[in-house]
Amino acid sequence: MAKQLNLFSQPSLNIGKNLKEQLAKxxxxxxxxxxxxxxxxxxxAGRYGVRLMKGNGSSLTMAxxxxxxxxxxxxYVPGINSLVIFCAATGDLEPMxxxxxxxxxxxIDENDVILLSWAKEYQRAKDARSRMRKLEMEL
Known part of the structure; x- marks a missing residue:
């Protein structure tokens, strides 16, 4: 579910400068x-059939x-496909x-995924124990 953005404390949706600073870093x-x-x-890009540049350019230039x-x-901001290629080439997801x-x-990384899955299962088990206690009191 998407988080509702607050009109008054919303961060800037103009990410150009921050993104480019992170790309450089x-x-x-x-x-x-x-x-x-x-x-x-x-x-x-060649291996996955991704065009890095608009127009007739077949490959990305140093310029x-x-x-x-x-x-x-x-x-000059890379498109989303180019950004994915950049992240794959550097091995860094920070621009994303x-x-x-x-x-x-x-x-989140793989460890966070495992931790989140564990937390969800833990919460389900906790809720089940709570329901069991309520049912037990009715016996």
Missing amino acids: SAKESRFSREELLDRMNDL TLEKWLNPEALD REVLAPLGGML
């Missing part, structure tokens, strides 16, 4: 040079990647967190 903290990152992105990573170049945060969304 993710690229910098990755173990890849810009050239290696570009190659990885183009390889992944475009640099614009995506420049927080001041707000007119920037996309989800203003909507109240969160990304």
